[in-house]
Amino acid sequence: MAGVSEGASGVPDPRLRPYVLGYEGYLLRGFDPGTHVGMPASVLTVIITIDEPIELAVSSHPDQPGGTWEMLASGLTTRPCVIAHNGYQHGVQLALTPLGCRALFGMPASALGSWIVDLPEVFGPSARELRERLAAAPDWPRRFEILDEVLLRAVRPAHWDAELAHAWALLSGPDPAVRVAAVADEIGWSRRHLGNRCGAELGVTPKDLARIARFERSHAMMRLPEPPSLAEVATLSGYYDQAHMAREWRELAGLPPSVWREREEFPFVQDPQPAGIAG
Known part of the structure; x- marks a missing residue:
């Protein structure tokens, strides 16, 4: 069946x-x-x-x-x-x-x-x-x-200060060129303070948050009915090249994207689209 x-x-x-x-x-x-x-x-x-x-x-x-x-x-x-x-x-x-x-x-x-x-x-x-x-x-x-x-x-209303909220929006958003140093400069914090605040609130570093967002972009593209080539996915997602994307996939997904695309047959929902892609 x-x-x-x-x-x-x-x-x-x-x-x-x-x-x-x-x-x-x-x-x-x-x-x-x-x-x-x-x-x-x-x-x-x-x-x-x-x-x-x-x-x-x-x-x-x-x-x-x-x-x-x-x-x-x-x-x-x-x-x-x-x-x-x-x-x-x-x-x-x-x-x-x-x-x-x-x-x-x-x-x-x-x-x-x-x-x-x-x-x-x-x-x-x-x-x-x-x-x-x-x-x-x-x-x-x-x-x-x-x-x-x-x-x-x-639900109970919850709020972050404006700087942390803006940092979150930038680091987890759709911009493939986002860089941690630029985010810290934009919100007026040092990289160290940004790292401390992200760690205390999110449990991940600003660098890792940007890595996850980049990975999500590539994953969402590869789940399209007619996905771009791996080289195109890497470029559009913000990786330096296809080899860089493959290394990141091995760390974040446990296998390179080419192997995942060959093996994955179970269309499960544990793979949500990032907010920037889903709109």
């Missing part, structure tokens, strides 16, 4: 959009069992399964063993995880901004780091309510309405 991918994308209530970029509902069935690489991203990932739990054979944190989760939250990371699947997955994924981590979980993204945690640990009883109600809902629009309802009830 050929694999079938069914799902839907949802845009959160306007009051949530500084904190949640989008909802992705997915139902994947009929695929051959295998593994899938969960890529680093400039957003935090929240997954709420509807049927079977999600199994991570390899975690994104080097000190965390693999495991299974009915619901999970994960922070920013420069390491991939490996997702094992039996050809079937059903659930909803949320893309949270780092500011959303403060607004919904009451903590900076750095507190999560690259660890994967049970969602109830950071979201409390509302996590169980979400899973039960999403599973009982008849369709994706109703599930997205439930997400809006529960998240709006839980």
